[in-house]
Amino acid sequence: MGFAGESNYWLEGAGPAEAAPETSGALPDKVDVAIVGAGYTGLTAALHLARAGRDVAVFDAMGIGFGASSRNGGMVGPGLHKLGITGLVDAYGEEGAVAILGEGLRALDHLEAFVADEGIACDLALTGRFRGARTQAHYEASGRECDWLAAKIGLPTHHVTRADQRAEIGSDFYRGGVVYERDGGVHPRKLLEGIAARAVAAGVRIFAPCAVTGHAKARDGVTLKTARGTLQARELVLATNGYSDRRSNALSRRVIPLETGACAVGPLSPAQMAELTPKGRMHGETGRVFMWYRPTPDGRSFIFGGRFGAGGMDRAAREAAFRASICRVFPQLERAPIPHIWSGLIAYTADHSPHLGHLDGVWMAGGYCGSGVTRGIYFGAKLARRMLKQPDADTAFDALPFKPIPFRPLAGLGAGLMVRKYQMQDARDLKARE
Known part of the structure; x- marks a missing residue:
């Protein structure tokens, strides 16, 4: 995504971030987890999975944080909800509305603790x-x-x-x-590169640019076709959010870019x-x-x-x-x-809520509705905990069905x-x- 004459302040006008980690190297034959999307969600999930002993490879068609993770306004907060309080109460009752909005505060607390614990210099204030x-x-x-x-x-x-x-x-x-x-x-780019550097230090391999062009179920997991070749993964994570397309169709069918x-x-x-x-x-x-x-x-x-x-x-x-x-x-x-x-x-x-879970045979998280800095990092951690069967993996959004968008090819026009x-x-x- 871009246009002729585009100039991104976070990349060109804001001073240096941490050095981008090495993204080259030979494609492995197999990994425990393959993650598509090297933004906040994908890299955070990769970091937690790698520290738990999983062999993780992250792929991005363009580069680390090419999408919204380097293009957002760098604003963080509880994220509230696009339906507003009245809309939430009408849809889920007051108890449900309180749980959903409280989850936003927990996500913000998580971000603050994560940045402090990891020592990421990203101008969080x-x-x-x-x-x-x-x-x-x-x-x-x-x-x-x-x-x-x-x-x-x-x-x-x-x-x-x-x-x-x-x-x-x-x-x-x-x-x-x-x-x-x-x-x-x-500073969204400093935050992104800080997470990427720590993921690489934990053993995550990042391949970018390297598009995943397709995937199919296999006896022991998933077969991935990429721009550099084919590999096997026991589990697949889609973390492409607004940049989802037919290559990440399970997520693409459920979000409107x-x-x-x-x-x-x-x-x-x-x-x-x-x-x-x-x-x-x-x-x-x-x-x-x-x-x-x-x-x-x-x-x-x-x-x-x-x-x-x-x-x-x-x-x-x-x-x-x-x-x-x-x-x-x-x-x-x-x-x-x-x-x-x-x-x-x-x-x-469709419901203006973010979602995560295991659908259509793959793990996925996304649909942040414009509040992806806080939510992406929180959901990346929650998704990893769920994959690892660790405690504290639940969210207030879990009971909400992540339904495909009706008439998805026309959804952009309608929006x-x-x-x-x-x-x-x-x-x-x-x-x-x-």
Whole structure:
């Protein structure tokens, strides 16, 4: 995934990460576990399996972290849920909603402990996230959700009135908002390469670029066909998420890839950065198609992203789309430089929930719905524990069926039409408040 003129800040503008581990070498005849996808999920699962004594090989058609693991905004948190609290309670009851949302907090705790235990220098900082309300109705609804989350799962949050929001953000666009204090940021590429380095040190062999072109059941497991030859594996893991295709069909049939865009604005002066985000928080907003944004770990630039600046546009059109959205909130950035623009794929599921398990004869995890940094690492560890038959392998999502998407070949078109509908509804809401 990419376009002419693409430039990814995390790869080109953010300073060096750990040295990428060696990815060459002879293809083995057989392994205990073959993993397709060298992103957060695949590499985390590989690390845990290798430390338990399994012989593990990881394959990626492009390179380590080529997909969303190097293209995301580097924002972490509980991940809440796209259905919202009302939608979750309607679907699963209050007890089920509490369990699902509580799992997000456990995933965040796991990420924080994992980074500390492994000593990965990835600029992880839980600075909190301000979520701006586009309308007064959004502010009131966000406040109710904020109170429910604090009461039911112990998530530390607080309301921010419109009169007080300048203490959180250098903008008068919002009608107030809420702060989620357990959210934060990370350098996603540093995190990815830190996991890869530790996996290699544990004995994992990574073959990238090396596409797995097909697999079939065999007497002792699975036969894999790859760009470098054929090998046998006792078990197969699909961890391709938004980059799943016919080569990883068991997962591909269950997720809808959606393209998102991101850009870096800057460098900006220290005074500008302090004005935009006085507390150095992550940022988001209400709305059906929303924008997220954050300061970079070095505090010199801002990254913005969302479902715009994508869909086949060239670089100039993407920049225009980004600037229009950015200036809606920060008109003072009208002339700020945008040196980096890139895109990537995330994966949605029919129930808006992530899933893991053993389906169609293979292990898989994915469908993170745009919250894959925290969830990918957590699910990678949980999947490995399940494969090893270790305790503490369960999640609150286990009872939810991971169903194939109906009419899967047309799902992308349907999702695109839905996004356009949501954009029109958002525009109507904004016009009504004027």
